[in-house]
Amino acid sequence: MNISGSTRSIAVKTHHVAVGVLLDTSRRQVLVARRPSGKDFAGFWEFPGGKVEQGESLLQALEREMLEELGVRVHSARPLITLHHDYVHKSVVLHTFIIGSYEGELRGREGQPIRWLGVDALDRREFPAANAGIIQALSLPERYLITPPPDEHFLPNLESALQQGIRLVCLRAKNLALSEYLGLCEAALSVCENYHARLLVHYHWQAAREFPVYGVHLTADQLREGVDISASSHYAASCHDADELALAHQCGAHFVVAGPVFDPRSHPVTRSALNWEGFASLTEQSRVPVFALGGLSATNLPQAWRHGGQGVAAVSAYWPKL
Numbered sequence: 001m002n003i004s005g006s007t008r009s010i011a012v013k014t015h016h017v018a019v020g021v022l023l024d025t026s027r028r029q030v031l032v033a034r035r036p037s038g039k040d041f042a043g044f045w046e047f048p049g050g051k052v053e054q055g056e057s058l059l060q061a062l063e064r065e066m067l068e069e070l071g072v073r074v075h076s077a078r079p080l081i082t083l084h085h086d087y088v089h090k091s092v093v094l095h096t097f098i099i100g101s102y103e104g105e106l107r108g109r110e111g112q113p114i115r116w117l118g119v120d121a122l123d124r125r126e127f128p129a130a131n132a133g134i135i136q137a138l139s140l141p142e143r144y145l146i147t148p149p150p151d152e153h154f155l156p157n158l159e160s161a162l163q164q165g166i167r168l169v170c171l172r173a174k175n176l177a178l179s180e181y182l183g184l185c186e187a188a189l190s191v192c193e194n195y196h197a198r199l200l201v202h203y204h205w206q207a208a209r210e211f212p213v214y215g216v217h218l219t220a221d222q223l224r225e226g227v228d229i230s231a232s233s234h235y236a237a238s239c240h241d242a243d244e245l246a247l248a249h250q251c252g253a254h255f256v257v258a259g260p261v262f263d264p265r266s267h268p269v270t271r272s273a274l275n276w277e278g279f280a281s282l283t284e285q286s287r288v289p290v291f292a293l294g295g296l297s298a299t300n301l302p303q304a305w306r307h308g309g310q311g312v313a314a315v316s317a318y319w320p321k322l
Helices: 058-070 129-139 154-163 178-194 205-209 220-225 242-250 275-285 298-306
Strands: 013-024 029-034 049-051 073-086 090-103 114-118 143-146 168-171 198-202 215-218 235-239 255-258 290-293 311-314
Touching: 013 058, 013 073, 013 129, 049 058, 058 073, 058 090, 073 129, 073 275, 073 298, 090 129, 154 168, 154 178, 168 178, 178 198, 178 205, 198 205, 205 215, 215 220, 220 235, 220 242, 235 242, 242 255, 242 275, 255 275, 275 290, 290 298, 298 311
Parallel strands: 013 090, 143 168, 143 311, 168 198, 198 215, 215 235, 235 255, 255 290, 290 311
Antiparallel strands: 013 029, 013 049, 029 114, 073 090
């Protein structure tokens, strides 16, 4: 048998899996289970769930798995993220849901150890590789503020937005010279730190070398140019189509912003609107969380979730008018 010359491909199965994320929001903890010996990835932690059986809807599979594995009945759930991951001999599609309410006493009904872990302490090295996107999604809020051009009221407005619960901020000021941007970044970072909010620098990626910001948000043009972002531990990218999303994946983006979903009222755009169908097409291809952008506000969060989004990114909708 000439193995080295064989061209026969190995069939790879695709398994659809319903995954449930149970959150203790008051303590920012999530329930995880230890995979038992004899199974793939034995000893790793995982989020509870299992394969979708033939004829089941995703929610039916989620409800069955939560009852079988944990002894609880799910009353409400919403989509968190859908992830595709290829292992050597199989592919998985993880349909992940945040479980809003349930009844019953949590216990490992299949003998598996379960425990609550802090969301910020989740170590992706202790989980199967397919779970990395879930961990990233859990670390991010549902609202992402992209700041408007700075003016004399910029810092008071930023603080007001943070007082209203914004915890992820993109400091966008492309028209400023780098020296001016660095001064604004230092001031904005000080305000964000007071509210334990995370700040990403935009366009002027060099600021990540000067200040301990959360990361860098690259424009689509910077993605194509291959800008060096090695100074940052996290980064986001703006994507408008599947090609730009693929570039973001190649560069290791931690999350992306896709749009415009609709034409924003605040300024003209040069790209046609994706609409929810186009946005959903991108989320289905993404390996990382995706924020929807363009003509949206927090009232559109349920629509973003239904179409596979992490949440909504916005400028004017999240920016106070002082």
